[in-house]
Structure formats: structure tokens, C-alpha cells
Amino acid sequence: MDRSRNPYTPNAGAPPKFFAGRATEVDDFRVLLQRLLRGYTEQSMVVTGLRGVGKTVLLGEYRRIAGDEGWVPVDAEVSKHTHFGPQMANLARRALLQVSPKARWGERARAAAATLRSFSLTVAPDGSLSGGLDVEAAVGSADTGILTEDLADVFEAIGYAARERETGVIFLFDEIQFLKKPELEALIGAVHRTVQRRLPVTFAGAGLPQLPGLAGEAKSYAERLFKFPVIGELPESEARAAVIEPARSEGVGFESPAVDKIVQYTEGYPYFLQEYGRAAWNIAEGPHITLRDVEEAGDVVDAELDESFFRSRVQRSSPEELRYMRAMAHLGPQAHRAGDVADVLGKQSEQVAPIRARLINKGLLYTPRFGYAKFTVPQFDRFMSRYMDLDAVPPA
Ligand SMILES: Nc1ncnc2c1ncn2[C@@H]1O[C@H](COP(=O)(O)OP(=O)(O)OP(=O)(O)O)[C@@H](O)[C@H]1O
Ligand SMILES: [Mg+2]
Incomplete structure (x- = not known):
């Protein structure tokens, strides 16, 4: 069928045409934001799962929900080469400017800017990060050089500024398995501070199942502050919906055994569902997608997955x-x-x-x-x- 109308999205991080499942993770997130804004405390979330299960897509959904709930979301992807301190300084500045444009800074926002300036100078003493804040650095705030302390000061200051504007700030981090242990500990410590002060600032993350930084002592402490939901294959009914709904939005139906076959082959893994949906659509003559189309598409799916998903990982x-x-x-x-x-x-x-x-x-x-x-x-x-x-x- 018409490839230009193919509704499937087998691409890393691509929001699917139909977002299937994940109801618990989405509800929990919404409740988290609502509670924090009301001054209650709640565990934040670190989502883990294998490659291609939809972690990035879920974080994107979190970003959208945050906007919906009147929060300021700031997101970033961590990599092996990330300089965490400078990255946090940039994100925090972005957050503050979105909480309140400079022209309308209240007392708390100005204080937060001073703390941020101080933090920026601490992580980049050459001053390369402290432009644009136009305030004196706050002495005695975010300037110890101990990341955990300083980041907690930043979160706290931003929290007061956000509360002054009746909003909240959420930092969203993808690929957090690349955070080094002290960095993850600093984030956890900063969230601990905002929980103690009941401030509307937190962070949520996604990454591979094993988060090295969470090992050992940091763990029991972290477990009180965070939930660690694991996402994976979609359950059968949701996997079926992920196959059927995108085509339906283009007015195209599936033979039921054709859907069975896709769900069985893919085991409900989101990336594979998208890849299979795309191949079946392209092969089908229409008006429906038949079992035969799906069987015929099998080799294409293997070849496409090898090329786009697997091979890059062995190269x-x-x-x-x-x-x-x-x-x-x-x-x-x-x-x-x-x-x-x-x-x-x-x-x-x-x-x-x-x-x-x-x-x-x-x-x-x-x-x-x-x-x-x-x-x-x-x-x-x-x-x-x-x-x-x-x-x-x-x-x-
Ligand atoms: N809830 C969902 N419903 C339908 N399709 C989804 C869903 N979540 C993700 N997908 C699809 O699955 C694929 C993988 O999603 P995503 O890139 O978010 O996975 P990931 O877990 O971040 O993978 P990686 O670990 O490689 O970064 C994408 O093609 C996306 O469109
Ligand atoms: Mg991802």
C-alpha cells in the first residue's frame, strides 16, 4: 500500500502513532506531579528496560504530561562523554528562565539566579557557563565544590522560585546508565533535599536495567525516594492495539490471524511491532492486511531488524x-x-x-x-x- 501513508514508526525514540500500554507508569507520573505541586511528597520514577521497549518514548510522554500539568520540563540525554556539572548548570538555567522570564523575576527567582551563577562558576571556574544571569554569585550557596551539596542547593533554589510562580520543574534524563555513580548520587541527594523542603522539583529518568550507580549503599536510600518501574514487552491486548490502531487511523484493517502472527513473532516488543507493522503495510496490496501479507513480510522484517536494530550493536x-x-x-x-x-x-x-x-x-x-x-x-x-x-x- 501507499508507503507515504505508512503509519508505523520503527525509529529510536519516535513517538508511535498509537501509544500502547504503560497506563501505570503514566498515571503514577501524573500523580507524582500533582502531589508535588500541592506540597505533598511522592516517590519519583526511574524507568528501566531493555533496548527498544519504549523508554525514550515514555520519557517523551512524561515531558508532554508535565507541560499539561503546568510544569516546566527540561530534558537531556546522558552519554559517556557528558560533563555532568556543566550540563546540570545549563539545564537549571533553562529551567529557571522558563519558570520566569528575567524581566519578571521575583525575589526567589533572583535568589535562584544567584545560586545558579555560583554553581556555574563552581563547575566552570573560567566563567564560560555563567553568562546571561546578570546577578552576583551567591556566596555560600552551591560553591563547596562537592557536587551533592551544590546540586542540592540548586534544586532547592529553583524549587522556591518555581513555587513562587505556582509551577514545578522536572528534569528528565534518558540513558542514565551512563551517569557515573557520584553523579547519580548527587541527583538522588538533590531530590532528597527537595523532598525535605516539600518543593516542586524532581527528576525522572530512564535507562538500561542495570544502573551501576544504584548499587550498594546508595540503593536503600534511593529506594525510598524513587520507584523503579521496569517496562518491557507489551501484554497481548496492548501489543495487538499497537499493531491495529495505526493502520486503523489510515482506514486500513487487519485479518485477525495476521495480528496474531505479528504479536507472536515480536513477543510484544514495541520496536519489533513497529518494524513488522511497517513491512506488512508496504507489502500488502490492500484494502486489508492479510495473514499472507504478514507471512511474506517476515523476511523483510528480519532483514530490516538486522540492519537497523541489531547490526549497529555488533559493529x-x-x-x-x-x-x-x-x-x-x-x-x-x-x-x-x-x-x-x-x-x-x-x-x-x-x-x-x-x-x-x-x-x-x-x-x-x-x-x-x-x-x-x-x-x-x-x-x-x-x-x-x-x-x-x-x-x-x-x-x-
Ligand atoms: N507504548 C508504545 N506503543 C507503541 N509503540 C511504541 C511504544 N513505545 C515505544 N514504541 C516504539 O518502539 C520503538 C522503540 O522506542 P524507544 O526508542 O522509546 O525505545 P527505548 O527503550 O528508548 O530504546 P533504546 O534502549 O534503544 O534507547 C519506537 O519505534 C517507538 O515508536
Ligand atoms: Mg531510548
Whole structure:
């Protein structure tokens, strides 16, 4: 059918034509904002899930809801190369200027600007970040050089400025697994301060399942301040809706077994649903999308997924990393003990431990529990098996 009207969105972060499921995560978020604005406290949210399950899309939805609720959302994506302090200084400045334009700054906003100026000079002493605030830096505020303390001062100051304008500020961070432990601790500490003061400032984030910074001592403390919902495959009825509704919006229907087939193949993973929907639409002659169309589209879907979703993730892997992942794939999609993977490779665990560590560091594997590792990408075992023969792995 007409490709120019294809309503599916198999692209990273692309808001789907029909946003399926996630009702709990959306409701909880709305309630969080409403409660904070009323001066109540509530746990904020850090959403985790595998690649392609819809974390970025959900954060986008959070951004929209925040706007809807009269909040100021400021969002950012974290990367390995992010300089956290300067980034926070920029985001906080953006937040303050949206809470209140400079011409209408009240007492609290001016005080927040002074704190921000001080924070900017602390994280960038050359003054490169402190332009545009036009106030003297506040002495004794956000100037200790201890990130946790200083960021808490910033959140607090912005909180008072926001409250003065009867609004709130929410920082939305994507890919927070890239935050270093002290950075995540600083964010958690800053939220702790705003909770103590009952101020309408918080942060919500999304990232891969294993958030290294949350390990250990920071954890029990963090768990009182945050919920950690895990999102994944859509349940069957919602997966069906994700397939059916975009086509319906273009006046096109599906044969019911055709939808069954897509849901079964994709296991309800959002990215795969979008990819399959797109391929089926393009192959179909219309007016409906039939089971035959969907069966025919299968090879296209595999090829497209390999190209757009899987292959990019192996391209920067060394031959030994590839072999490690191929050995894991041989064992199936679930979490595997390091020793079992080493067995397939005919090696001792300790010999391959550095490879495993690198794959975790690159975000290709995560450790759902001690001693185990799992792919962060759904159906990656299937891909690795297509991509590479087990013969390429040295025999055990
Ligand atoms: N609730 C949803 N309903 C329907 N489609 C969705 C939903 N959420 C996400 N998608 C689709 O799934 C795909 C992946 O979404 P997104 O990029 O948000 O995933 P992600 O978890 O952020 O992935 P990554 O870990 O790779 O960043 C996109 O094509 C998007 O359109
Ligand atoms: Mg994402």
C-alpha cells in the first residue's frame, strides 16, 4: 500500500502513532506531579528496560504530561562523554528562565539566579557557563565544590522560585546508565533535599536495567525516594492495539490471524511491532492486511531488524566479544552464568572475564543478578545465531 501513508514508526525514540500500554507508569507520573505541586511528597520514577521497549518514548510522554500539568520540563540525554556539572548548570538555567522570564523575576527567582551563577562558576571556574544571569554569585550557596551539596542547593533554589510562580520543574534524563555513580548520587541527594523542603522539583529518568550507580549503599536510600518501574514487552491486548490502531487511523484493517502472527513473532516488543507493522503495510496490496501479507513480510522484517536494530550493536565489537556473545546466544535468551558461557568457549571463567566486563561496559550485556549476564537487546540471541556460525566459536 501507499508507503507515504505508512503509519508505523520503527525509529529510536519516535513517538508511535498509537501509544500502547504503560497506563501505570503514566498515571503514577501524573500523580507524582500533582502531589508535588500541592506540597505533598511522592516517590519519583526511574524507568528501566531493555533496548527498544519504549523508554525514550515514555520519557517523551512524561515531558508532554508535565507541560499539561503546568510544569516546566527540561530534558537531556546522558552519554559517556557528558560533563555532568556543566550540563546540570545549563539545564537549571533553562529551567529557571522558563519558570520566569528575567524581566519578571521575583525575589526567589533572583535568589535562584544567584545560586545558579555560583554553581556555574563552581563547575566552570573560567566563567564560560555563567553568562546571561546578570546577578552576583551567591556566596555560600552551591560553591563547596562537592557536587551533592551544590546540586542540592540548586534544586532547592529553583524549587522556591518555581513555587513562587505556582509551577514545578522536572528534569528528565534518558540513558542514565551512563551517569557515573557520584553523579547519580548527587541527583538522588538533590531530590532528597527537595523532598525535605516539600518543593516542586524532581527528576525522572530512564535507562538500561542495570544502573551501576544504584548499587550498594546508595540503593536503600534511593529506594525510598524513587520507584523503579521496569517496562518491557507489551501484554497481548496492548501489543495487538499497537499493531491495529495505526493502520486503523489510515482506514486500513487487519485479518485477525495476521495480528496474531505479528504479536507472536515480536513477543510484544514495541520496536519489533513497529518494524513488522511497517513491512506488512508496504507489502500488502490492500484494502486489508492479510495473514499472507504478514507471512511474506517476515523476511523483510528480519532483514530490516538486522540492519537497523541489531547490526549497529555488533559493529563496534571485537572478534572475541562477538565470539563471547555467540556462545551466549547458543545457550538461549535467558541470563547465563559466566562459567557456562566460558564452557561453550572451552575456556576458564577468569580467562574470559575481561571480555564479559567490556560487553557490560558497552551496554550490550547487563547483570540481572550476581554472576549472571543477559543481553540488553531483546531477541539478540536469535540475531547472533543468524549473524555468525557457532563454528566461528572455538570448540569446547
Ligand atoms: N507504548 C508504545 N506503543 C507503541 N509503540 C511504541 C511504544 N513505545 C515505544 N514504541 C516504539 O518502539 C520503538 C522503540 O522506542 P524507544 O526508542 O522509546 O525505545 P527505548 O527503550 O528508548 O530504546 P533504546 O534502549 O534503544 O534507547 C519506537 O519505534 C517507538 O515508536
Ligand atoms: Mg531510548
